[in-house]
Amino acid sequence: MIKKSSKVLEPITSILLAFLVGSLVIVLIGEDPLSTFRVMFSGAFGSSVNISNTLVKTTTLTLSGLSYAFAFRCGLINIGAEGQMYIGALSASVVVLFMPGPGFLVVILALLAGFLGGAIWGLLVGVLKVRFGANEVITTVMLNYAAQYLIQWAVCGPIQDPNSNAAQTVMFEDTYWMHYILPGTKLHTGFLLMILSLVFFGIFLWKTAPGFGMQIVGQNNQAAAYAGISVQKNTLMAMFMAGGFAGLAGAIEVLGVQHRLLKGMASNFGFDGIAVALLGANHPVGMFLSGILLGAMKSGGNAVQMFTRVPSSVVDLIRALVIVFVLINVLSKVLLQVKKEKGATIHG
Amino acid sequence: MNFIELKEITKIYPGTVACDKVSVGFRRGEVHTLLGENGAGKSTLMNVLYGLAKPDGGTIFVNGKETEIDSPKTAIACGVGMVHQHFMLIPTLTVVENVILSLDEKKAFIDKKRVAARILEISQKYGLLVDPYAKVSSLTVGQQQRVEILKALYKNCDLLVLDEPTAVLTPQEIRELFVAIRNLIAEDKAVIFISHKLNEVMEISKVITILHLGKVVGSVNACDTNARELASMMVGKEVSFEVARGEQKLGGTMLEVKDMHAKDSKGVETVRGLNMQVRAGEIYGIAGVDGNGQSELIRGIVGLCKKTGTVLIGGEDMSKSTPRQILDKGVAHIPEDRQGMGVVMKMPIRNNLVLDTFYDEKFTKGVFLDWKKVDGQAGYLIEHYGIKTPDAGNPVSSLSGGNQQKVVVARELDKQPRLLFAVHPTRGVDIGATQFIHEQIMAARDAGCAVVLVSTELDEIISLSDRIGVIYEGVILGEMDRKDANYERLGLLMAGKRDEAAQTVGKEG
Structure with a gap:
């Protein structure tokens, strides 16, 4: 039980420490940290509109985190959520722009296309790894650039809004937008899809045989091979799903938030997703909570910028510090382990 | 002083x-x-x-x-x-x-x-x-x-x-x-x-x-x-070095390896045209100094490393089969590297006890795992094989080396295999657990299982095996029945001296 409580305690101490250091910085600027945080909090949760804005950000962030977590549970490091998001957004946009039909059907098809597009982009990484032994960290980063330039080409060429010089498509007709679920706010059905995705992830990991098999691969691929579990198949499957959830995030971002495809729309959501996964310990409930926190800091940061003399980069700083402290926690655990092994001198 | x-x-x-x-x-x-x-x-x-x-x-x-x-x-x-x-x-x-x-x-x-x-x-x-x-x-x-x-x-x-x-x-x-x-x-x-x-x-x-x-x-x-x-x-109690052997029920050939070649991770060919046969109901001991191809031989047979040549299991050609297909033929494997391959250290003991059987119909309902049945199986194995732990939910890393090995042995032998590979089954394990593991291997043999035992400990080979083959530079250099085995002859073969070993035949060891 000690272990379980420390699992919750560690992220919380990281968050507290980050806010403590953040307070120091705010004091150095000559402002009052408490009132700044109050502004930030009300910016994130002060009204139903603010809460909705936070949860909309949470949706994209958490799905992007889920992408990282899915690969991580199979022992893979997916830095490519950003590129997979772009491809998902592109696939969904193409469906909306070229597929006639009733709104809800097109939206469902667009979401599916987004998932599939991201999944194939992720699968590519899996294939390169299984077939040629290419390190997935390198290939995912490279494919991020490829995806980014592909979008740039698309929105400056074939699917550019003909009436505009901006690198973007036309605004989608509102029948193809994701439904708003809270009257008067921008909270859309994507939020529910995100929760469903997390539930699916939890069930897959802990209730199904393939999920159990994938976790064995993730923790010890030699043992997996020995036990008759194919490391190759699981690598492909995990990268497919990881890419799929990132692609879904991209599709939701265009269908629910931007309502058009535009250059640079997913910038940094992919990397913030890694932060969500790290802080949430790759656990569905943990990632939901950390997604809300990081979403809140994004929307609260805007309020800080507008209503105080503290620059919003201080909020970015606190966000970064949270991650640094989480990593230090992880690192110190690794170091402690090493020390223990060195200290255990005689194994008799 | x-x-x-x-x-x-x-x-x-x-x-x-x-x-x-x-x-x-x-x-x-x-x-x-x-x-x-x-x-x-x-x-x-x-x-x-x-x-x-x-x-x-x-x-x-x-x-x-x-x-x-x-x-x-x-x-x-x-x-x-x-x-x-x-x-x-x-x-x-x-x-x-x-x-x-x-x-x-x-x-x-x-x-x-x-x-x-x-x-x-x-x-x-x-x-x-x-x-x-x-x-x-x-x-x-x-x-x-x-x-x-x-x-x-x-x-x-x-x-x-x-x-x-x-x-x-x-x-x-x-x-x-x-x-x-x-x-x-x-x-x-x-x-x-x-x-x-x-x-x-x-x-x-x-x-x-x-x-x-x-x-x-x-x-x-x-x-x-x-x-x-x-x-x-x-x-703290009486120990018998003799493992009680039941009456041998020798059956047909369960494993046949023909002209097998395999390379180690550095690309050096360590198995060089190896032939062997093992029958149901016998323990075939492979003696040899570490690094003479034992590792690649077993990994090759069970599909974990590339090989050429023929492997027949129960008469069926399994040379091109995946590890899963081979396991499904009733093969059990106590691997040489317990912590690197036999268990997942951070996973609970319960999970490790079904590491290579969880996908079996016994433990699943469609794609879903039936955790109640897994728990039942884990409880049964812990009790039956005397694994010392307060909780099946603890990670395997919390167990002593002997108990970790018992987890592997329990899991593998409970499958009631037709063919068992036991590679250094008692390495790093204390005497009490060693005795127990030997008894379990012997019980499998008595029940008609074909056992391939790989060990560098001559005592272990001699006390358990019905037949002994000595592996040297990737081939079986010599084979002998239990009654003909002695330290001198095995030692000479392990050093690659076949001719000198031949001279000891008929001489009392």
Whole structure:
């Protein structure tokens, strides 16, 4: 039980420490940290509109985190959520722009296309790894650039809004937008899809045989091979799903938030997703909570910028510090382990 | 007089008394063995002696004078040297450089030549030959061990602690080590020898102190005792080395390997046209020095590494099959690298007990795992195989080595396999668990399972096998029935001397 409580305690101490250091910085600027945080909090949760804005950000962030977590549970490091998001957004946009039909059907098809597009982009990484032994960290980063330039080409060429010089498509007709679920706010059905995705992830990991098999691969691929579990198949499957959830995030971002495809729309959501996964310990409930926190800091940061003399980069700083402290926690655990092994001198 | 004497040493760790008023003295000019199962307190005692653990009670006398050893530095100053089981060497540096690193000299410049000369001098004196300018990574395991011993001797130690020094050595290297130990004794040094291997202990020691559950059971002179007596003192109960064999029910050929070739991870061909046959109801022991292709042979057969040639299991050609397809033919496998392959250390014991069976219909409902049934199976195996744990939800890493191996053995044998591969099944496992594992393997054989046993321990091979094949440089160099096996013949074959081995046939071993 000690272990379980420390699992919750560690992220919380990281968050507290980050806010403590953040307070120091705010004091150095000559402002009052408490009132700044109050502004930030009300910016994130002060009204139903603010809460909705936070949860909309949470949706994209958490799905992007889920992408990282899915690969991580199979022992893979997916830095490519950003590129997979772009491809998902592109696939969904193409469906909306070229597929006639009733709104809800097109939206469902667009979401599916987004998932599939991201999944194939992720699968590519899996294939390169299984077939040629290419390190997935390198290939995912490279494919991020490829995806980014592909979008740039698309929105400056074939699917550019003909009436505009901006690198973007036309605004989608509102029948193809994701439904708003809270009257008067921008909270859309994507939020529910995100929760469903997390539930699916939890069930897959802990209730199904393939999920159990994938976790064995993730923790010890030699043992997996020995036990008759194919490391190759699981690598492909995990990268497919990881890419799929990132692609879904991209599709939701265009269908629910931007309502058009535009250059640079997913910038940094992919990397913030890694932060969500790290802080949430790759656990569905943990990632939901950390997604809300990081979403809140994004929307609260805007309020800080507008209503105080503290620059919003201080909020970015606190966000970064949270991650640094989480990593230090992880690192110190690794170091402690090493020390223990060195200290255990005689194994008799 | 004792050079170093430990008196009533007590060390308490939360929940356990690791050493309970342990008194033992070490004299110059003799080898003193500490014998005991894992957890008997040997390691704690040595950590106290080397200043790595602070005792909760008791005193240490050096040359009759009460001395407090609070750090390895003090221990070294008192003349204590320690050779750990896991070497503390930097592979990319040379022998001299490693020795220099271990010195506590605070000088800006160190005369490498002088150090090298002194190393040579010491190594010649004790028969620990090694080139001071050789890179450690280019040395064999036996030579690396010599470097560790040299490091201690360089610092003028008078008492050398050797922690399970023979576990990693070939029979030839063990002989060389023993020569060196005898040289040390002749120079009036004291040696503390820690080992599980009773034959070696009997051969090299003058005095043997047996520890059990943190207490000294007794100290005996090697000339007044025998291996059987030592074993019972060590385990705290009577031990039989004989494994009861049931009547053999020999069946048809279960495994046939024809002209198999396989390479190791470095691309060196280690299995070179190997042929063998194993029948249902027999234990086929593969003896040999480590690294003669055992590893790749078994991994190749079960589909875990690339190979050429033919593998027939129950008459079916499985040469191109995946590990899963092979497992599904009723194959069980106790792998050589328990922690690297046999278990997932951070996963709960429960999960590890179904590591290669969870996808079976018994434990699933469609794609879903039936955790109730998994729990039931885990509970049954823990009880039936005597795995000592308070909770099946604890990670496997919380278990002792012997109990970890029991997890693997329980999982594999409960499948009631037709064909079992047991690779070093008792490596690093204490005597009690060893006996248990041997009984389980024998029970599988009695039930008609074909067993392939790979081991570097000749005792294990001889006591279990019905038929023995000796592997040498990737082929089975010779085969013999149990009744024809003896140490001399097996030893010669293991060294690749087929002709000389042939001359021993018909001669009593």
